[in-house]
Amino acid sequence: MTEATHVLVVDDDPDLLSALAITLRAHHYVVHTARTGTEGLEVAAQHPPDIAVIDLGLPDMEGTTVIERLRAWTDAPILVLSGRADSLDKVEALDAGADDYVTKPFAADELLARLRAAARRAPTSDASPVVEVGGATVDLAARRVTKAGLDVHLTPTEWQLLEVFVRNPGKLLSRQTLLRSAWGPGYESAAGSLRLYMAQLRRKLEDDPARPKHLLNEPGLGYRFQP
Amino acid sequence: MTEATHVLVVDDDPDLLSALAITLRAHHYVVHTARTGTEGLEVAAQHPPDIAVIDLGLPDMEGTTVIERLRAWTDAPILVLSGRADSLDKVEALDAGADDYVTKPFAADELLARLRAAARRAPTSDASPVVEVGGATVDLAARRVTKAGLDVHLTPTEWQLLEVFVRNPGKLLSRQTLLRSAWGPGYESAAGSLRLYMAQLRRKLEDDPARPKHLLNEPGLGYRFQP
């Protein structure tokens, strides 16, 4: 995933709100919270959410109003929490633009599963994490490199080494660090291999391999990936 | 409305099934029904639905299996009905690819509202259920492959493997991933089998099995399906 999913949680019960925030953050969501409808709309405007979780029993505003105001400018999935199990409430919330409706009390598992289901079809989840290296495009997830429209083939070791660089952009990496990360412990004396594979990567990725602009060497120290 | 929404309803209870069909037709949906998982998949292949409503308690097949088989070729929303309120059931169904989960008994209003919500965010249901692999045409929904006008027979294992590829087009899949997805956990050391079935798929699908253009190998890394 290129970027963490941002979730807006609006609930007037402080205990439930913090419990939800903790659970969600434990599952690698970025969470913003609000206790009222007005506050929720403000926070949403400031941090556009990928998913919104909204309690219907807000003190200052009708739940359906919050939903409609959000729907006016975002297509992010809206998941409604409510203590009322009345089917009329559900119908109103869903028809106002909500995507799902969960009645309290609910299991945390279930809420998380419904969030996953909502995020799955969200338009933001289509992006694949790509990194540019000179004229080449690196897609780590698909394990694919294209340069000038053509596929570039990398060997396993080349991938492993490139991954270390892409994961630490701009950072100076010592020979030891690189060898340990790409080859594993025990291979820390194979400086020759490292030089070899750096050359391979430059030849395959850089526009002018003899004058690299992104895979740079700092003599005596190590290598640096400059995005 | 330019075109009526097609709904597939799968339930083994004849009374509930006909009641649902009547209600839905009264709301201008076009309804197709089935009583078993197998029948449901057949009907779905024949009349690609815009939304599917599936009961989990089917006599012949796991509910999650039905969901996964549908998800293999269509993005249409799947709404699950179930008598079981256990949160584990919900999590499994949702993670298998379902979009919503309603526990029986439910109000007709609510089901209709959830259907509207599902239909609202459904993108243009143009997802073609067929994929081209060289000279062969793969129809995942109907579980049928044709090549040069003739039917090609695939064994269950071959289907399972092919399905993984078609679901991850362009992405490199490691041996481990493929073995786990097609054979299940525990079979991760059977590299020989994987080579064998790759050869089978290539022989049956590719134009020139010795020089594959779509089922590609990247030595040391895994395989890639290039559409």
Added chain:
DNA sequence: AAGGATCCTCACAACTTCCTAACGGCGAAA
């Protein structure tokens, strides 16, 4: 019980990848 289909293991040739060694260029220190 026989037949057929499916699944899996083994073996070997062809291929790719990996690593080591060696050579020349460059810059800094003696």
Added chain:
DNA sequence: TTTCGCCGTTAGGAAGTTGTGAGGATCCTT
């Protein structure tokens, strides 16, 4: 200037991976 260390590059054999064929074991159907 010489010496030394570090870096980039090339070449070739070792090691691992893949494609392919044959054959046995298992399961299901007839």
